[in-house]
Amino acid sequence: MERVYNFSAGPSALPVEVLEKAAAEMLNYGGTGMSVMEMSHRSAAFAEILADAKALYKELMGVPDNYDILFLQGGGSTQFAMIPLNLMTNTGKADFVITGNWAKKAFQEAGRYGDAQAVASSADKTFSYIPRLDAATFRKDADYFYICVNNTIYGTRFRPDNLPETGDVPLIADMSSNILSEVYDVSKFGLIFAGAQKNMGPAGVVAVIIRKDLVGHAMDMTPTMLNYQTHVDADSCYNTPPCYGIYICKLVYDWVKAQGGVAAMEAFNKEKSAKLYDFLDNSAMFKGTVVPEDRSLMNVPFVTGNEELDAKFVKEAKSAGLENLKGHRTVGGMRASIYNAMPMAGVDALIDFMKKFETENK
């Protein structure tokens, strides 16, 4: 069985080199005579994996020393609650930009714990753009300002040069679907979280980068496991961490570093996504759904304008070894997720297939 080009939005394709390395180390990790899945999280071998993962992530992301790095469980969705429980604790106010389902879920969850306000939304045009923001509408006394940097379903992103100017109010970012794909200045953020299952590893790990001064102010009712302080104090080992997932993240970090780091990934991702967007912009049949200036480098939604034709395309693409091109169930159409691990050959194969489909279905 040959491997397919997997355009899944998440969980997503991982670099083949990472999977091969994991396979080679599966039965006997580093001479321990056991798999990473089988070893104590208190063992020296796992302690080294965790320390390496943390150090590599810090290096790749350029994390300043006044931040902690945590590897937690519960996915991105648990962060939607953990963030307000820990941070909405001074004035109890937080501002949100609603750029899609994930931002909305975070906003709704925060509303259970405090005064969550939406300062802008792009719902009026099916989240096909990033709203232009007016800092005068931001609350100066908010405990934080929240954005979803890359919107997996709709294919938009806040570019690194287009982040909200929030002054002293900590900027909190969901980077689940664009982590390690493009250089963002961590010092501009109070907290960055990312579920691993797209660009960083398997589902089950969420990496959190949090400025140290934001730790230690959780609401009294905060469950121990949802308090960042618990995990900072125990260096992500308060309880059994997602050991195997962290190990795969570490292998992915090694791989990203070997590619030349995040700046090199960014250059590659820009080239890769530009090829696909250029094709869409010039196609008579396929059309991208996002305004050019806000396009994601990772998730590329497109349509033919005809639902039957969309379904035919997805089906025939699958037969041609191009998998998971169906758009999210809430929007339909198609979506090609082209994360770090998607090679240029995958995008070339997709474009070739689209050309062929266009000719055959004129």
Ligand code: PMP
């Ligand atoms: N944020 C973003 C940007 C996502 O794409 C997703 C899931 N696809 C989530 C949050 C939710 O993550 P999880 O399924 O790990 O809870």
